[in-house]
Amino acid sequence: MERVTxxxxxxxxxxxxxxVSRVFSDAHAVSPVMRDRVIxxxxxxxxxxxxxxxxxxxxxxxxxxxxxxxxxxxxxSIFVDTLADALAERGKHLLLAKVRGGGPxxxxxxxxxxxxxxxxxxAAGTMTPEACARCARVGIPVVLCGRVPATxxxxxxxxxxxxxxxxxxxxxxxxxxxGARMAxxxxxxxxxxxxxxxxxxxxxxxxxxxxRGLRDSLAAQGMxxxxxxxxxxxxxxxxxxxxxxxxxxxxxDGVFCMNDDAAMGVLQAAQALGIAVPDELAVIxxxxxxxxxxxxFRLTTIDxxxxxxxxxxxxxxxxxxxxxxxxxxxxxxxVRLMVRDTTRRGTGRPAVTSHKET
Amino acid sequence: MERVTxxxxxxxxxxxxxxVSRVFSDAHAVSPVMRDRVIxxxxxxxxxxxxxxxxxxxxxxxxxxxxxxxxxxxxxSIFVDTLADALAERGKHLLLAKVRGGGPxxxxxxxxxxxxxxxxxxAAGTMTPEACARCARVGIPVVLCGRVPATxxxxxxxxxxxxxxxxxxxxxxxxxxxGARMAxxxxxxxxxxxxxxxxxxxxxxxxxxxxRGLRDSLAAQGMxxxxxxxxxxxxxxxxxxxxxxxxxxxxxDGVFCMNDDAAMGVLQAAQALGIAVPDELAVIxxxxxxxxxxxxFRLTTIDxxxxxxxxxxxxxxxxxxxxxxxxxxxxxxxVRLMVRDTTRRGTGRPAVTSHKET
DNA sequence: CTGAAAGCGCTTACAG
DNA sequence: CTGAAAGCGCTTACAG
Numbered sequence: 119m120e121r122v123t124x125x126x127x128x129x130x131x132x133x134x135x136x137x138v139s140r141v142f143s144d145a146h147a148v149s150p151v152m153r154d155r156v157i158x159x160x161x162x163x164x165x166x167x168x169x170x171x172x173x174x175x176x177x178x179x180x181x182x183x184x185x186x187x188x189x190x191x192x193x194x195s196i197f198v199d200t201l202a203d204a205l206a207e208r209g210k211h212l213l214l215a216k217v218r219g220g221g222p223x224x225x226x227x228x229x230x231x232x233x234x235x236x237x238x239x240x241a242a243g244t245m246t247p248e249a250c251a252r253c254a255r256v257g258i259p260v261v262l263c264g265r266v267p268a269t270x271x272x273x274x275x276x277x278x279x280x281x282x283x284x285x286x287x288x289x290x291x292x293x294x295x296x297g298a299r300m301a302x303x304x305x306x307x308x309x310x311x312x313x314x315x316x317x318x319x320x321x322x323x324x325x326x327x328x329x330r331g332l333r334d335s336l337a338a339q340g341m342x343x344x345x346x347x348x349x350x351x352x353x354x355x356x357x358x359x360x361x362x363x364x365x366x367x368x369x370x371d372g373v374f375c376m377n378d379d380a381a382m383g384v385l386q387a388a389q390a391l392g393i394a395v396p397d398e399l400a401v402i403x404x405x406x407x408x409x410x411x412x413x414x415f416r417l418t419t420i421d422x423x424x425x426x427x428x429x430x431x432x433x434x435x436x437x438x439x440x441x442x443x444x445x446x447x448x449x450x451x452x453v454r455l456m457v458r459d460t461t462r463r464g465t466g467r468p469a470v471t472s473h474k475e476t
Numbered sequence: 477m478e479r480v481t482x483x484x485x486x487x488x489x490x491x492x493x494x495x496v497s498r499v500f501s502d503a504h505a506v507s508p509v510m511r512d513r514v515i516x517x518x519x520x521x522x523x524x525x526x527x528x529x530x531x532x533x534x535x536x537x538x539x540x541x542x543x544x545x546x547x548x549x550x551x552x553s554i555f556v557d558t559l560a561d562a563l564a565e566r567g568k569h570l571l572l573a574k575v576r577g578g579g580p581x582x583x584x585x586x587x588x589x590x591x592x593x594x595x596x597x598x599a600a601g602t603m604t605p606e607a608c609a610r611c612a613r614v615g616i617p618v619v620l621c622g623r624v625p626a627t628x629x630x631x632x633x634x635x636x637x638x639x640x641x642x643x644x645x646x647x648x649x650x651x652x653x654x655g656a657r658m659a660x661x662x663x664x665x666x667x668x669x670x671x672x673x674x675x676x677x678x679x680x681x682x683x684x685x686x687x688r689g690l691r692d693s694l695a696a697q698g699m700x701x702x703x704x705x706x707x708x709x710x711x712x713x714x715x716x717x718x719x720x721x722x723x724x725x726x727x728x729d730g731v732f733c734m735n736d737d738a739a740m741g742v743l744q745a746a747q748a749l750g751i752a753v754p755d756e757l758a759v760i761x762x763x764x765x766x767x768x769x770x771x772x773f774r775l776t777t778i779d780x781x782x783x784x785x786x787x788x789x790x791x792x793x794x795x796x797x798x799x800x801x802x803x804x805x806x807x808x809x810x811v812r813l814m815v816r817d818t819t820r821r822g823t824g825r826p827a828v829t830s831h832k833e834t
Numbered sequence: 835c836t837g838a839a840a841g842c843g844c845t846t847a848c849a850g
Numbered sequence: 851c852t853g854a855a856a857g858c859g860c861t862t863a864c865a866g
Binding site for chain 1: 478479522524525526527528529531532535537539546547548550552553554556557560561564569570571572573574584586587588589590591592610613614711712715740743744745747748766770771772
């Protein structure tokens with residue numbers, strides 16, 4: 119309706135636009151008398167600076183884009199929540215850019231870039247070289263969570279963890295290899311002989327790493343991965359995939375899941391099929407979402423601390439803003455094995471629990 | 477870094493700024509030849525219109541503010557997800573404004589308004605009259621979800637559903653009274669004699685309505701609410717509150733919960749205490765989050781469809797944009813009883829299930 | 835259909 | 851410390 123601008127305030131206070139502007143930016147550099155006059159005029163008028171105009175000039179919006187997919191699972195929604203809080207504390211706001219499917223982030227991300235965000239966090243989809251290049255050109259830091267930039271436009275080679283192209287974005291990932299090794303060791307120690315992996319049909323980067331990690335760790339002990347099940351999109355995807363996996367002629371006796379949500383599906387399916395956990399089936403998740411610790415589940419999982427990831431995101435953004443030329447950095451967040459009740463204790467040396475529960 | 481502006485494109489294409497601008501706005505009104513020249517120049521340069529500048533002039537940002545609290549529970553995160561999708565489909569983006577605690581939304585909301593959002597959706601905190609007034613003055617539609625504007629600045633009178641002050645925002649709420657009645661009826665029919673309510677310690681509007689609805693429905697049948705437990709903030713709040721409630725000297729034999737998350741806590745606590753559900757304890761939730769239908773839970777609950785709410789949010793925004801003077805509207809979203817396995821079937825007339833599961 | 839010009843609301847050297 | 855002026859990147863009547 120009736121917008122109150124800096125001019126209205128200036129007029130009412132009997133000062134220039136510049137003075138009003140200074141009061142609302144570098145508060146200092148304006149005399150106390152002027153300052154008071156401006157402030158009371160602004161209050162009387164209900165004036166608030168227009169961030170669009172300010173951002174246009176300063177070339178700084180205090181907006182951070184977040185490219186996410188469906189934030190329906192616990193891990194993602196806690197991540198968004200935690201990141202939003204951390205940014206709010208620093209006077210920044212989150213602009214949501216939703217990526218459909220698991221495809222390229224380009225479209226969603228470009229839409230957010232048009233608002234001149236100061237930085238972008240990518241927690242979904244594939245970061246194409248084109249998108250990387252554009253972000254680099256407009257000079258905004260990009261932090262990838264749970265992924266690295268795609269190697270090639272056409273077909274990212276998932277066998278190669280680190281793309282050969284020069285990095286154009288910082289990456290933060292769980293130490294998926296270590297997590298998979300912990301899971302494999304615990305499963306084997308618990309006597310599992312037929313170990314399966316449960317991932318998504320649309321394999322994201324971390325999913326692939328966890329599967330490969332499991333396969334490699336098993337191989338190192340002379341074992342092969344017995345089966346891999348893939349979760350289709352949809353509400354009951356994990357449950358359905360688990361049902362199929364556990365109904366196979368020779369069902370697995372141990373499953374490592376790409377995340378806790380998938381593991382919950384396995385637990386539900388096991389219950390529905392009357393399979394005893396952990397005696398007949400051991401289950402391990404990834405993430406350690408709050409629900410994993412619920413007395414009704416007590417899911418053994420790999421703890422991947424969100425706060426640590428968020429802190430690192432913020433640190434990388436700041437670092438790159440300070441020095442745009444710094445070499446791109448890949449950070450592995452350390453993970454911990456949380457032994458609970460969905461796995462058997464080893465018969466040999468005791469299971470290594472590195473975390474004390476509250 | 478090197479920003480590409482409309483001027484660069486105009487220069488390269490040998491046309492005026494105005495022509496470039498027209499190509500990127502009302503595509504029509506520019507000759508095909510010019511149009512092509514502009515487009516190829518823009519592509520060569522990698523030009524994209526600056527939304528800050530465009531929004532400043534048009535007084536339209538295509539940004540919608542969403543005031544939310546902790547989006548850690550399933551209902552809220554699906555709501556955010558669904559709303560973001562619906563907005564994206566209409567070319568709008570979500571700007572997150574986090575409200576701390578359950579207090580006034582003012583600070584978070586004002587911060588978002590500074591970016592000249594086209595509308596605001598409030599799904600957390602208390603909408604004060606001051607905040608309402610400001611939104612009305614700047615002419616942006618506000619849609620409240622699960623709440624109505626606070627009556628008085630100091631102490632909102634929760635006994636009064638509809639504040640006497642003139643509404644300055646549209647509201648969308650579940651039909652909490654109907655939901656509570658369905659729950660009460662089912663509990664009573666199932667033979668419950670000691671019925672309790674589980675809500676939050678910081679009572680939000682819908683929480684209060686649900687509690688009052690339960691109390692009133694029980695009273696109508698000559699029964700009194702036996703107890704009310706309140707969930708403290710924190711991860712295990714619901715579980716802890718349920719543990720206390722169920723450990724009382726004379727524990728309830730039926731619990732209606734403010735939402736499904738709370739109900740899950742009750743289920744976990746019952747299991748931990750060895751209380752049989754539904755034989756010794758009947759449990760009813762609210763929302764019908766996907767997890768409620770899991771085979772391991774099969775929680776009886778009140779279905780509160782998110783898609784319906786989101787559609788209504790969009791409709792209210794559009795309606796008020798079209799006619800700012802229209803009277804504020806309070807919409808009650810119909811709810812349905814989903815009878816699953818955490819309640820006993822009635823001994824009298826059969827339980828009324830109005831929903832068929834897929 | 836196209837361009838020159840004014841202006842959206844603000845900030846920031848530049849003088850004083 | 852304060853103000854006049856130019857300008858951020860774009861759009862939109864206004865002429866032609």
